[in-house]
Amino acid sequence: MGVRSALVARESSWRSLSGGGKKLIKMAEAKEVKLHGFWASPYCFVVHHALKLKGVAFESVEEDLENKSESLLKLNPIHNKVPVLVVDGKPLAESLVIFEFIEEMWKEPPLLPEDPYKKAKVRFWADFFYKKLLPTVYVMGECEDEAQQKAAKEFKEHMSTLESGIQKDLPSDGPFINGDKPGLLDLIVGSWSGVFRVDAELVGMAELVEKEKVPLLHSCIASFSDHEVTKDLVVPHEKLLNHVRALREKALASAPK
Ligand SMILES: N[C@@H](CCC(=O)N[C@@H](CS)C(=O)NCC(=O)O)C(=O)O
Numbered sequence: 001m002g003v004r005s006a007l008v009a010r011e012s013s014w015r016s017l018s019g020g021g022k023k024l025i026k027m028a029e030a031k032e033v034k035l036h037g038f039w040a041s042p043y044c045f046v047v048h049h050a051l052k053l054k055g056v057a058f059e060s061v062e063e064d065l066e067n068k069s070e071s072l073l074k075l076n077p078i079h080n081k082v083p084v085l086v087v088d089g090k091p092l093a094e095s096l097v098i099f100e101f102i103e104e105m106w107k108e109p110p111l112l113p114e115d116p117y118k119k120a121k122v123r124f125w126a127d128f129f130y131k132k133l134l135p136t137v138y139v140m141g142e143c144e145d146e147a148q149q150k151a152a153k154e155f156k157e158h159m160s161t162l163e164s165g166i167q168k169d170l171p172s173d174g175p176f177i178n179g180d181k182p183g184l185l186d187l188i189v190g191s192w193s194g195v196f197r198v199d200a201e202l203v204g205m206a207e208l209v210e211k212e213k214v215p216l217l218h219s220c221i222a223s224f225s226d227h228e229v230t231k232d233l234v235v236p237h238e239k240l241l242n243h244v245r246a247l248r249e250k251a252l253a254s255a256p257k
Pocket of ligand 1: 042
């Protein structure tokens with residue numbers, strides 16, 4: 001094969017991998033990818049896993065959230081939070097916004113369904129998770145007594161709503177919510193599963209995600225920690241527990257008496 005035909009063959013195999021000439025250019029343009037994150041942040045894990053699953057090479061930049069760097073404040077001047085993804089010097093904040101960018105930029109493997117209605121349903125349940133479920137996770141971590149127990153009860157109710165909603169809108173044979181491979185909802189639920197275990201301990205329950213009550217979400221979490229790509233980011237339970245306890249002490253000390 002001559003040089004020219006070798007180049008053409010390589011280009012066309014890239015094209016078929018990435019689905020077209022335009023995408024080939026985009027991929028070739030994306031030279032430097034940096035993820036500013038924090039070791040205990042599930043929001044950052046979602047982005048990390050999406051990049052890993054798509055085989056994108058990136059550098060992780062660990063941020064100190066107690067003493068935020070000038071660069072983080074510059075990269076995310078609106079929220080001052082991680083994750084921030086920087087692609088060729090251009091920053092993007094907010095985990096779900098970053099996820100959509102990654103999904104658009106690096107097509108393979110897709111982490112959202114192709115069907116527009118199903119895609120919208122995945123986004124609906126992701127939004128439900130962020131808006132309805134996560135507030136109860138924070139209350140369990142930061143409050144005591146009645147407020148904490150109430151949040152644990154609400155958490156379980158929302159998990160049941162999520163389970164039945166997904167079963168109805170996005171039926172699959174598992175073991176992931178997305179079927180045999182993880183998708184966005186798996187990344188979200190799997191990324192938060194360590195915090196769920198920590199919160200269970202804080203509220204004095206053996207488990208917050210019960211196999212009998214939410215079998216699909218339970219199966220997603222188990223498969224996530226076994227999967228060849230996503231298992232790389234399992235934070236040791238004691239380490240996360242100590243971190244959440246320290247945040248809890250701070251929140252309790254500053255709560256109005
Ligand atoms: N809505 C944001 C939330 C990100 C977030 O809360 N990040 C936390 C780490 S888990 C953070 O940077 N906290 C620093 C602060 O609140 O000052 C997202 O989805 O990315």
